[in-house]
Amino acid sequence: MYQSRTSRLLVLLSSLELLSSIDAQLNNDRPTLDLDFINDALLQQHEELCHFEWLTLENRIDTLRSLLFEAPLVYSNKYYVISKFPHNDSVEAMVYCQAFGGYLAEVDDNDEFNKLQQFFLNSSLVDLVLIAGSDELKEETWKFQRTGVALPFKSWAPKEPNNKEGKEHCLCLDRGKGGEMNDITCSFVRIARFMCELPDST
Numbered sequence: 001m002y003q004s005r006t007s008r009l010l011v012l013l014s015s016l017e018l019l020s021s022i023d024a025q026l027n028n029d030r031p032t033l034d035l036d037f038i039n040d041a042l043l044q045q046h047e048e049l050c051h052f053e054w055l056t057l058e059n060r061i062d063t064l065r066s067l068l069f070e071a072p073l074v075y076s077n078k079y080y081v082i083s084k085f086p087h088n089d090s091v092e093a094m095v096y097c098q099a100f101g102g103y104l105a106e107v108d109d110n111d112e113f114n115k116l117q118q119f120f121l122n123s124s125l126v127d128l129v130l131i132a133g134s135d136e137l138k139e140e141t142w143k144f145q146r147t148g149v150a151l152p153f154k155s156w157a158p159k160e161p162n163n164k165e166g167k168e169h170c171l172c173l174d175r176g177k178g179g180e181m182n183d184i185t186c187s188f189v190r191i192a193r194f195m196c197e198l199p200d201s202t
Contacts, residue, residue: 065100069196073119079198080105080116082123086193090170090186093130093194094145102198103146104132109153116195117155117179126175128184130194133171136186139163142171156181 069081079102087093090104097103107113120129132144133151140161142151157174161183168183172192184192 061100068096070123072198073115074200075112075115077200079200080119080195081198082120082126082129082195083193086188086190087130088188090130090134090145090194096194097196097198100196100198102196104130105195105197106132106144106146107151107153110155113153113155117173120173120195121175121179126191126193128172128174128182128189128192130170130172130184130192132197133181134169134186135161135183136169154181 065081068085069083071081073080083093083096087096094104105116107116116131120126123129132146133142134145135142137143142154143149144151151171157177157180160177160181161168163169163183167185167187170184170186172182172184173179173195174182
């Protein structure tokens with residue numbers, strides 16, 4: 001409906017521009033329409049329609065986000081959200097984060113880690129939460145998947161990372177280890193969720 005109405009407005013605007021051009025060329029004394037007034041009115045209506053559609057889209061995104069994620073943590077002009085469902089693998093988790101304009105939560109310093117750790121421990125009873133970080137390309141060289149930058153901060157649980165069975169190449173926070181960092185398989189883990197870092201859009 002919106003696209004149809006917008007298309008009709010654009011056609012009207014084009015037609016009015018043509019009429020205005022013809023009217024200027026004729027330059028006679030016959031009564032004419034106030035084309036400038038009509039043009040301004042149509043432009044205003046077009047802007048209102050765009051604004052309404054944008055608000056509707058934002059509402060839909062907010063509704064979808066509340067269905068997929070727990071209530072957010074707001075910290076340093078960012079939103080951090082934990083999924084309500086497990087991911088098939090780390091790539092799928094990253095795609096979900098990207099769909100909302102973000103990425104897997106990237107821990108840059110101790111202050112951010114403390115905030116995310118408490119957010120995780122105070123959240124619903126999730127045992128593991130995937131965050132950004134992987135050594136899949138080179139063992140024991142941990143980097144953010146999004147940028148390829150080495151992790152600037154790590155807070156490993158005791159005896160971690162251990163790369164159990166040679167399959168643990170992703171990074172998580174582990175409730176059983178006090179919310180400290182642990183390595184985890186990048187594939188499906190039934191008890192794991194993921195944390196996104198999103199721009200503050202509200």
